[in-house]
Amino acid sequence: MSEEINYDICIIGAGSAGLSIAAGAAQMGARTVLVEAGRMGGDCLNTGCVPSKSLLAAAKAAKAMRGARRFGVEAGEPHVDFAAVIAHVHDVIASIAPHDSVERFVELGCTVIQSRARFINERTIEAGGKTLRARRFVVATGSRAAIPAIPGLDEAPYFTNETIFDNTVLPDHLLVIGAGPIGCEMAQAHRRLGARVTLLDIGPMLPKDDTEAADVVREAFVAEGIDISEKVEITRIEKRHDGVAVVLRRDADEQRIEGSHLLIAAGREPNVENLGLDAAGVRCSAAGVEVDARLRTTNKHIFAAGDVTGGLQFTHMANYHAGIIIRNALFRLPAKNKPEAFPWVTYTDPELAQVGLTEAKAKDRHGDSVRILRAEFKDNDRARAERETQGFLKAVTTKRGLVLGATIVGHNAGELIAPWTLAISQGLKIGALANIIMPYPTLSEISKRSAGSYYTPTLFSPRTQRLVRFLRIFG
Known part of the structure; x- marks a missing residue:
């Protein structure tokens, strides 16, 4: 029998969720052990967000060369050294890897075990020839590419x-x-x-x-x-x-x-196999590990975070989950998973960003009582200057101006979604965005323009015109 080692918290999986929880717990003084069978950094660093955005950056450079003539600059068809492009991708990964490395987490005070983990009962796992007990566990094993059952x-x-x-x-x-x-x-x-x-x-x-x-x-x-x-x-x-x-x-x-x-x-499927979850009393399915609003599994001593829970599968969702679990597991605060103001971005060109309700979902939930506010990139001076006029911003509000959602498709949409995320998370009304002073010329003016359109029917109505004429009387 191997020696039994006790910890405050044991995290299985060193992807985005697991690393955030481990770093926070260790720096707060918890006895922390992190178990990872594969590469530190998980999918995001090694096969997801980082390499994909690095490849997209190279592709954007190629596109810029082809389109330079519209600015009066002669460039033409680029020569693409694809092997060099992939080298660039791996160079970016390597530059970020130290932040997610075993060495850094050991320095933070974590014990890191590079091995597979398996529950042997409700409070104990085996990993790397060691038996580990902990007051709290976190399953953060992520997801993998789903392979469809296509003949051949x-x-x-x-x-x-x-x-x-x-x-x-x-x-x-x-x-x-x-x-x-x-x-x-x-x-x-x-x-x-x-x-x-x-x-x-x-x-x-x-x-x-x-x-x-x-x-x-x-x-x-x-x-x-x-x-x-x-x-x-x-x-x-x-x-x-x-x-x-x-x-x-x-x-x-x-x-x-x-x-x-x-x-x-x-699509993706959660990594739930060979973890011994049955032995731990943790219920799961092909959709992922079952969790409650506090991200606790059916074993209240075990939490789950990130892609393995089967919800929205994004790095920033995993990081959001990490904060909820730290508050619950370490401080016993009843923090809950409430991602109503959760944004996501598809990094195509044009980018597509969304937060809150889409127009269709808002109408399904609230009927015809919603207001749809729009602004077009083609009417934005900065977009015109950069010849990036595809797309629009569409905001959804209640009749009283409460912001329910926003969709942006266009240049740098992922950067432009932030104020709308803030508005929804803080329960702000549209006036907060309509009255903000935006620098000129910026793409961010599109948010102010769309927000301001909420007031257009009132400001330029016959009633307002009558009021202005009436006030003339007084000089």
Whole structure:
């Protein structure tokens, strides 16, 4: 029998959620152990947010060269050294890795065990040949790419987000199955770097976003030469000597699309296997670990955070979960998971950002009592100067001006969503944004313009005009 070691808190998984909890707990004086079987930093650092945004940055540079002529600057078609692009991606990962490293967390006061963990009872795990007990546990094992049950796929080569950033050869024709955020970002990045790209999905493109905003992204993709096939049935995958073929059916017609490479971006599934969760009394399913509003599992001594809970799968959601768990696990405060003001961004070009309710969801919940406020990028002077006039901002409020949600599709939408997130989180009314002074010329003026439109019907109404005429009497 191995020696039993006791801790205040044991975190399983060193991705975004696990690292945030471990760092906070250790610095607050808790005896903390962090267990990770794979790479420190998890999906976000190694195969998700960091490499994807690094690849998109390279693709954006290529696009800027092609479009420089519109500013009177001659550049032309760029020469893309794809191996060098991937080297850039890994250089960015390496520059961030020390922040997530074993060495840093040991310095913070954590015990780090690089091994698989498995519960052997409700209060104990085995990891790295050690038996660990803790007052509180956190399951933060993340998620992985879901592989759809398509006939022939198991015999064909394909990438997921976990492998595509190791590919150093530019695909001649990349087939992407899945038109969600990952699929869309990778499709556009590879297209801009010189590949032919076909984007396929059994449903619509960006299905969780405002449909009008998704239309703007779709139009941009078509303009850049990305072939899009939505709402199609993918019947089988065929391995070819020089690549792959996807056979699909739309209505009664069958179509065969041949490509050099295949990327599967058809969603995520939680990592819940081989953890011994049954032995710990933790209930889970294919959707993830079951948690209550305080992120406690069915064993109240065990919490779960991040992608493994099966909710919104974003790094900033994992970090948000970390704060809730620290308050509950260390301070016994009844902090609850209330992500009503949760923003997300798809980093296509144009970007698509959302917080709170979309127009459709607001109308489903509140009926016709909502107000829709709009402003267009084409009416923003900074957007005109930079020739980035695609898109719009759409805000949703109650009739009394309470902000319910905002959708932004356009240049730097991810940066522009912040004030709307603040408004929803603090229960602010639209006047808070309408009265703010924005610097000129900035894209942020689009928020003020849309907010100000709430007052337009009143300010320029016949009643206001009569009032102005009446006040003339008094000089």
